[in-house]
Amino acid sequence: QSALTQPASVSGSPGQSITISCTGTSSDVGRYNYVSWYQQQPGKAPKFIIYGVSQRPSGVSNRFSGSKSGNTASLTISGLQAEDEADYYCCSYTRSDTWVFGGGTRLAVL
Amino acid sequence: EVQLVQSGAVLKKPGESLKISCKGSGFTFSNYWIGWVRQMPGRGLEWMGLISPDKSDIRYGPSFEGQVTISADKSSNTAFLQWSRLKASDTAMYYCARQGNYVLDPWGQGTLVTVSS
Numbered sequence: 001q002s003a004l005t006q007p008a009s010v011s012g013s014p015g016q017s018i019t020i021s022c023t024g025t026s027s028d029v030g031r032y033n034y035v036s037w038y039q040q041q042p043g044k045a046p047k048f049i050i051y052g053v054s055q056r057p058s059g060v061s062n063r064f065s066g067s068k069s070g071n072t073a074s075l076t077i078s079g080l081q082a083e084d085e086a087d088y089y090c091c092s093y094t095r096s097d098t099w100v101f102g103g104g105t106r107l108a109v110l
Numbered sequence: 111e112v113q114l115v116q117s118g119a120v121l122k123k124p125g126e127s128l129k130i131s132c133k134g135s136g137f138t139f140s141n142y143w144i145g146w147v148r149q150m151p152g153r154g155l156e157w158m159g160l161i162s163p164d165k166s167d168i169r170y171g172p173s174f175e176g177q178v179t180i181s182a183d184k185s186s187n188t189a190f191l192q193w194s195r196l197k198a199s200d201t202a203m204y205y206c207a208r209q210g211n212y213v214l215d216p217w218g219q220g221t222l223v224t225v226s227s
Contacts, residue, residue, distance in 0.1 A: 001172045003154070034212040038155070045205055045220055046147075046155065051213035089155050093212060098169050099145070104154035 004029065004090055004102035011108040017078040020105045022090030023071060028100055030071035034093035037066060037075045040104075041086045050075060077107070085109045112136040114144075114206050114218035121224045122196050129192040130221045132206030139187035140164070143209040146180060146191050149220075150202040160209060161189060196225045 005023040012018040022029065022037075029035055037050040050056060050066035053073060063078045073092070077084055090102040117131045132144065145160035159170040161180045168180050179192040189206055204221045207214035 003156075036213045038214070040155075045217040046214075047217070048213050048215045051211060057215075087154075091155075091157070091214070098159075098171055099157040100171075101147075101155045101157055 001028075001094060001096065001098065001100050004092060004100055006088075006090060006102040006105045008103070009106045009108065011110055012077075012080045013110050014080050014082065016080050017076060018080060018107065020075045020077075020088055020090075020107070022073040022075070022092075022102045024073075024092055024100070025071055027095040028092040029068065029073050031095055032093045033068070035066070035068060035073040036091045037064075038089045038091065039086050040089065046089065080109050082109050112208070112216055114208060114216060116204075116206060116218040116221045119222040119224070121226065123227055124196060124198055124225055126196050126225075127192070127194050128196055128223065129190050130204060130223065132189045132191075132218050134187045134189075134208065137208070140184045144182060144189040145207050145209050145214055146178075146189075147205045147207060147214070147217075148174075148202045149205065155205075158191070158204075196223075198225050198227075201225050 033053045035053045038046040039049050040046040049060045053068045054066040065076045088105045115133050140163050143160045146158040148156045157171050158174045159180050161168045161182050182189040207217040
């Protein structure tokens, strides 16, 4: 089971929008709508921000949104803020009844 | 408050055994799967495995099958991650997390395991 593919880094200016992609296969991302996204601030445990591809838990800003097309899921952050600077990981359920994370994407807010 | 509290940081030598813990509170522990995630220094998250509420089902990620053992004790609301012979490459932060609705939430604070001679 290979890790899902994410860009190593993305950047944007305050107020802009960015999108982080997460590419898997027909055995994971493409097969199930069980893609979640996690935000990890430096030195802290990860926190989930999106589940079920596009569902946002209460307390998470509506600036965060998720989507999926085929084997690729995406996380979009609109109206970038300095506090969004963090590492972001996607995660998908797999055909093997296990889970797999993406390699992670570091977001820099310039 | 729903939370998972993990055991403290440890320093071990190669070849030693280790068992770290993750204690749940604020929810019915026996109703949830508990997962474990590894994060090596400066690296990303890796899904290690998880254990079912009744402990009848334990699943491991391909890289971790045979390398670690996941267990749980419902009577103490605690999940465990165990090594029989540590290697230097096991040095990492280990997180436990509750699985519900196909998402990991909440997460424990992490246990730093350092393996060095």
